[in-house]
Amino acid sequence: MTWAARRPRIAIVGAGLAGLRAAERLRELNFDGELLIIGEERHRPYHRPDLIDQLLTGKLNSRDMALRTYVELGDCWRIGTRVYRLDPAQHLLYLPGAEKLRYDGLIIATGLRPRLLPGAPLRDPRVHLLRALDDATAIRSTLASSKGRVVVIGTGFTGCEVAASMRSLQRKVTIVGRSKTLLGNALGAEFGAQINGLHQRNGADLALGTRPRDWHCTPDYVEIELSDERTLQASCVILAVGSVLGTQWLRGSGIDITNGVLCEPTCFVAGVEDIVAAGDVACWPNLRFDVGPKRYEHWLNAAEMGQVAAENLLAGRSQARPYSPLPRFWSEQYGKRIQVAGMPALATKTLPLTKSSSASWKPIVGYFKDGRQIGVVGVDQPREMLRLIRDLSAESALLMP
Helix, strand or coil: CCCCCCCCEEEEECCCHHHHHHHHHHHHCCCCCEEEEEECCCCCCECCCHHHHHHCCCCCCHHHCECCCCCCCCCCEEECCCCCEEECCCCEEEEHHHEEEECCEEEECCCEEECCCCCCCCCCCCEEECCCHHHHHHHHHHHHCCCCCEEEECCCHHHHHHHHHHHHCCCCEEEEECCCCCCHHHHCHHHHHHHHHHHHHCCCEEEECCCEEEEEECCCCEEEEECCCCEEEECEEEECCCEEECCHHHCCCCCCCECEEEECCCCEECCCCCEEECHHHEEEECCCCCCCEECCCCHHHHHHHHHHHHHHHHHCHHHCCCCCCCCEEEEEECCEEEEEEECHHHCCEEEECCCCCCCCCCCCEEEEECCEEEEEEEECCHHHHHHHHHHHHHHHHHCCC
16 A cells, blocks of 8 residues: 555554454554554453453453453554544544544444443443443442342343353343344244253243333332233343444444445445455455345454454555455353354255254254355354364355455
8 A cells, every 4th residue: 555644644443352453463564654543442452252251250350351462562542532523535533622633544443332222221220231341340240239130131142141141150030032032033043942942941031022111120129021011120131132333433424334334345445545444343245155245243253354454454455355254153151152154144044964962952053045055053063063164164265256
């Protein structure tokens, strides 16, 4: 890339994993200009997956959560700082106090915010969102001062993992959600039914196919009336009903933020020469699957995409290479490791790929669309999953343009 300044400045908006890995990659590639990492949270990057299974359960403290850097970044941090607006034409970021920050290259990595649940009494200190370190610290304080039931609202991975962590603390827990099965939106109803059974066998109560209809806060508990006429009393409520994009500051910039920051396959923001995006906020076409622009809200993708976005920003649009990963992640619940690769949510058919090694679980499942395998899911079968993931990666790479 041709820089306009003698000592160019690259700004990274978002001080999470994607932003950190992008910064490290820039230094690793010998970028010797000015580097700034601007983050709204008051913390430097930390390990978000550990919020649930480590911090909430007391296995780690907040000071143990920080991510270590593997290269020297120098004095580049502007944490606790919110970016209000972007002007791509003038290469300017607008910060508090009427500060304007000029950049020569920009990496957008502002991720997600927790979705609010309409009607939920968030002013009550016993009702919590869970996305950031401060959220987890507040939940831990509520748990320490109470002994009653924990109600988790949300049937996705976060809600399931939180419920499992609560059961490990011997807390009574109820999961509430509109879906009839846990993880059904992500992995399908058949697999979701198995997750239902896993939680029930471990003592979690399920209130599925329903939603909160009314709330009553008393000195002793938070009472939740559900749409199916049930009533729950909780000493702690954790909302895990999804996320919203961290794109408010991009309104009016001309960038397409319909479903995240719209990017080309190379991570370059569509229609802009000197801006790339990475992590949960980025929406781009993965040429491995040719399904149009999609977002991937997973930890490993944030790390890998941050690195590739940094590489491509330095190389420039004409020399940039497509970012076409095989999405993969895992979730641990009650000691069971659920491994996922590919894009199971897009499948129209599932088939067993192996025999089951457990009486409680069906075989490793392949996910298919239009006769083509696009995903694989297994539980506690690491060796076989490694082989199948390698096969899926090789097969999907052959179909890339």
